[in-house]
Amino acid sequence: MIIEEGKINSAALILDNIDYEKDPAFVFLMLAHATEMKHHRFVRKILHTEDTVFKRKMNALDEYKNLLVSLSEALRDTAMHPVENLAVTKYFLDSLFLLISDKGSLKYDYQHDYLYSSNMICNGLKISKATLSRYVNLGLEVVDTNKHNRYPAHVIFYWKESLWSSRIQAIFQAFKIRNRTRLDIIKELEEEKRTYEKSHGNKSFYEVYAQVKNPDELEDPEKYYDWKDIMDELEELTNEDQSE
Template sequence: MTTAIYELTAKQIEKGFQEKDESIIEKETDYILSRMIRLMLQLFPDKIKAISFEKSEIHWDVNYLLSEKNHKNLNKWLLRMKGISMPPSDEDFGKLKVDLENWYYQLTGGDLLLEYRTEYLLTPKQACELMGISRTTLNKYIQQGLEISDTDSHKKIPRYVIELWKDPVYAIRMQMLVQEKKRLRQSTEQRLHEINKELKELNKKYKTESIFEAFADFNGDEMNDPTDYYIWKDLLEEKEDILK
């Protein structure tokens, strides 16, 4: 992206939000989203063959589109496009993919679908060996949000998750997106059943039913791996909302 295009786009974004002009905001959002998708296809041809949308037509969530959160995200994506380091690493790919998927979901409520190249996918056995975990643990991670590709091959797990799952921030982002989709697509009874099941697993792991006892000696922001803390906290909050 040239400096001129970057500056022009940034000005249009600010104009749209200052004037509360939905057409400008939609235009710039569509431009940055489309540009990011093209950029990913150009940067990672060894990893992905295609990117498509769950639905043939994009229907924006207008409340989110016009929100300050989207305003900040547009500026972040603009900076990100300008500052992508070359050559991008596998970790760079994973972070871009997860963040773009999250942003698209917030914008539309739909899924961004990536078709991976077979050689970029791992078998469950290979993933277990690289992550140093059992198949049972891998299955648990998949239920929590670790990506598994819908393919006819026994290779289903994209390589980026091996490193990204070790990153607490991105592990949480992946899991929270899955939890949000479940919340919206499951019945209240189904979701409550699943929340209770996940809470029981945490109770068993930490040998207590209290999140305060489990993490009594820690501040969540200071943990080396705060993933369980935040998942447990969010599950309790969601359960409380359901039972109100």
């Protein structure tokens, strides 16, 4: 069961003492701590991964300031349901981290009673286990643990409404794309290449288009160029690996 948060807002004390003119990374860490303080019954700790690289210079100042305002408002709020408030706060905190860093992710260490089982999430969202798995692939948060309860309570808030689920999917993809390694990209390109080959009787690009002199005269020239781009990028990445 989720224990309701009290009305005393300890986060406001931290917010009142933050120097917002300081380095964005410092400001972020203070806001993350404020989130921990306000939602200590739900969250033990918020940490960024070891591979995190913060930006040396902030260019999107307007977006940065807007996120600070939104995050501050969420942390000061005492009227919203605490689970919903953590959901909103977390979204803005994740968005801020994405904006001020070039690489890395945030890790949330949740209290045990804040984590739900798949059955509870499915019942809350009125979906099947298959749909839940699809949502996870799209960005629904799941904790890396071998215990039965793996889903933070706030995922129900996110995925009940199309607006919030769209926001979560967008930020999930943004983190996924920017944190991709070279091996991740090669793997994705290999999968795309295999898809093209299967649709052409398991023939390679060079076998399919061996006799082509002018690709623009093909019935579907876009397919040719898309497939060729995949092959060229794969070759380039493979050559880079061999030269290192």
